[in-house]
Each structure stands twice: as C-alpha cells, then as structure tokens.
Amino acid sequence: MTSLADIPSEARCKQLIHELVAHQSTHPPCGQRIAWKRNREYGWCRHCRTKIRPKAATWLRGSNLRYQVIFFLLKAWQSRQSPGSIRATVGLSYPTIQRWYMRFRRHLPPDGGELLSGVVAVDEAWFGKKRYGGQTIVMGGIEVDTRRLRLRVIPDTDQDSIELFLQAWVTRGTHLITDAAASYNGVEWLGYSRESYNHSACHFGQTNHIECIWSAMKRHLRKLYGCIPTTHLAVFLREWEARHNQRSLFESPLSYLRATVVPD
C-alpha cells in the first residue's frame, strides 16, 4: 500500500514537473534558480521574480489537486490499488479518484502498434452480464515469449470477425494456439499454423496464457468497480495492453509523466 511518505515532497513534485516541461531545473530565460514553496500553486524565479506554474504547460492544467496528490494517485493507479483503499489517505471521494484513474488511462501515449508474431495464444472472452444484454466480446492475443498483448472488442465470434482481428494484429506465419472453436478452422488458409486445445475437455494447455489475462482483468475490474462494467471497456483494454507492451510507463509516477506531460 502506498503512503504519502513514499511520494516526493510537494515542492519537489512541482520541480520535477517543471523539469519535464522546461528540460532544466532553472528559469529558462535567465538560468536562475526557482523557489518552490509547499503551499503555493507556483514557484518563482529568484532573479526576475517571474511566476512559474508547471501544470499550466501540461494536460494537468485546470486541476486544483496538489502536485503530491497527483503523484500519489498515479502511483496508486500504476500499482492497481482500488479507490476504496486509498481514499482515506488522499481525502478524495470515490468518484474523484475514478475520474483521475480514467484521465491517466486516456493520456497513455500510443504504442508502436507492432503486430504480434512467433507463438501467439488467442481467445475470446465475454465481459458484462448476460442477463442485461450488455455483454461485450473481447478478442485477445498474447505473444507467449514476450507477453506482448493485443485486445480488441469484436462484434461476434464468427469466423469473419476472428479472421479480421488476426489479419489486423498478428503477422502471417505466426504459430497460433487456440481453443477448438470452429471459427479458427480457416486460419491455415490465411498463412498461420495452429495448435488447438479442447477447453470443454479441460485441456487448456498453452491457451492458459490468454486465459490468465481474462481472469486477471476481470478480477481487477471487480476490485475497482465491484462489477464488470462494459462502458469505457475500450479504454480499460488499452490500459491492459500498455501494462504489457509499455511497461516503463508503470514503473513510477515520473516515468508515466515523462511520457505524457511533455508538450511536443
């Protein structure tokens, strides 16, 4: 569990964001040191007295949270802590924390979009409750060696939908590990080799790689929301891909901010 003591001080957090934006710790025009005070929204140049507001140059502008609290929320989100478990520490409401988590997801930088290759386990999973007709089907593929991941919502599990996913995200020549569903019967024609396991006979074999992704995602969604919501599912899938494909973004608050707050 993260505590505020694990986060740099308020003045230090301001300074860190300023350094990301200005690429230096001093005031750019005059190169003089900046005074950062804990209880001021801004710092000021010791030489020319200009006020410096580090958030203003980033997507964090407009938020009234202290810098240290933003760092804390980031760290909690990166380490998959539920809003309920941190709200007493930060003194924020459950919806406010959820909103920040969503902002962090939406500001994830795009990954390179590389296709999967080598040996790839693929499968589909249903999210949401059948009873309310709100079920969404997600198709996923994971590279067995690197754990690189692709997840997309698909309209149905027909052969066409599955083949469209494969052609969009998996290199030809890849060895696919699938279940025994008939929808995969044509993949050899598309240039893939295939090995299938019969789930209903409890032969999960290598498809376990992707089965584990489904159970981890569902467990995490239940922890965050108490259920498995299908609204915003695409954003959530994007986060899960990033946790696998862009791991450095989840190392520390600064590693995430370095990739997302710098104006280009």
Ligand SMILES: [Zn+2]
């Ligand atoms: Zn100055």
